[in-house]
Amino acid sequence: MALLHHELTVALADGHEAVIRTARPGDARPLVRLLDVIAAESRVTLLMLPGQIPAREWRRRIAAAAERDTSLFLCAWAGDRLVGNLGISADAHPASAHVRVLGMSVARDSRSLGVGGALLDTAIAWATEQGAEKVELSVFAHNTPAIGFYERHGFVREGLRRRQFVRAGEYHDEVLMARFLAPES
Numbered sequence: 410m411a412l413l414h415h416e417l418t419v420a421l422a423d424g425h426e427a428v429i430r431t432a433r434p435g436d437a438r439p440l441v442r443l444l445d446v447i448a449a450e451s452r453v454t455l456l457m458l459p460g461q462i463p464a465r466e467w468r469r470r471i472a473a474a475a476e477r478d479t480s481l482f483l484c485a486w487a488g489d490r491l492v493g494n495l496g497i498s499a500d501a502h503p504a505s506a507h508v509r510v511l512g513m514s515v516a517r518d519s520r521s522l523g524v525g526g527a528l529l530d531t532a533i534a535w536a537t538e539q540g541a542e543k544v545e546l547s548v549f550a551h552n553t554p555a556i557g558f559y560e561r562h563g564f565v566r567e568g569l570r571r572r573q574f575v576r577a578g579e580y581h582d583e584v585l586m587a588r589f590l591a592p593e594s
């Protein structure tokens with residue numbers, strides 16, 4: 410069962426705090442609200458379309474992550490508001506069992522405050538402690554803020570898949586990024 414051992418409280422750049430903790434079934438509806446709004450932003454950053462992933466699917470994903478040693482689903486709360494989420498799980502193929510795949514997002518008005526960095530640092534520390542060797546992710550090629558964010562967190566570009574996705578009738582290129590984890594000393 411992959412759960413964060415404790416909640417983390419982080420100080421944000423605006424003077425407020427965020428709590429980072431393992432997602433719970435009751436987070437499903439707030440996740441729908443958070444991600445539907447992000448999915449509707451004019452700059453496309455998520456594969457999903459607004460309204461595409463219902464609360465029951467988030468409940469299933471939260472439960473699935475809790476059942477597996479190799480998956481973690483994190484939420485970031487600022488007071489009573491869900492402001493970010495991160496999912497990390499083992500690559501599906503046994504030959505890639507040393508690899509973890511990550512996806513994340515932060516509410517627009519909570520960006521550049523340190524929420525994303527705190528979520529990512531927490532996931533990287535958890536994956537390192539687990540003995541994972543590599544964390545990979547996929548980002549739209551036009552999502553330069555996210556690519557810069559990941560680069561500043563030690564990720565490097567590993568590849569480009571052109572016209573990999575069609576979302577709402579539009580083609581998007583995909584950048585593959587990865588970070589190798591330092592073995593525990």
Ligand SMILES: CC(C)(COP(=O)(O)OP(=O)(O)OC[C@H]1O[C@@H](n2cnc3c(N)ncnc32)[C@H](O)[C@@H]1OP(=O)(O)O)[C@@H](O)C(=O)NCCC(=O)NCCS
Nearest residue numbers: 422454513514515520521522523524525526548555558561
């Ligand atoms: C990419 C994303 C997850 C980053 O999350 P975030 O909460 O904005 O990340 P942070 O606040 O930790 O860092 C962002 C910037 O804020 C600034 N910042 C962070 N903490 C700060 C602090 N305490 N004081 C001042 N500035 C700070 C940093 O300059 C940082 O710059 P960088 O992005 O160039 O590294 C977020 O922009 C997002 O959700 N975007 C939309 C969805 C998306 O693109 N998801 C990724 C799909 S692959």
